[in-house]
Amino acid sequence: MYVCICNGVTERQIREAAANGCRTVAELTMRTGCGATCGTCLDTAIAVLDSVHGEREPLFPIVSLSHAA
Known part of the structure; x- marks a missing residue:
């Protein structure tokens, strides 16, 4: 299936x-x-891409309050 019609990808x-x-x-x-x-x-x-590599890492790591101080 074509994903990018403009560039034929x-x-x-x-x-x-x-x-x-x-x-x-x-x-x-x-x-x-x-x-x-x-x-x-x-x-x-x-x-x-996600289906090949799995879910992506969050852009910003989540810090718990116990580690924030």
Whole structure:
């Protein structure tokens, strides 16, 4: 299935990029062009990356109150 129509990037290509070490959307865009034009494919591209690598780490670690002081 095509994920990025603008640049002709398929789900298979995203999965191959992920298998070859691609872990971020920025890296995926650099490798495949996915999301570089209009960006409407990014939600689907992220879902495909997540399905290969599992859920993403939170951007900001959650600190419990006992560790905050």
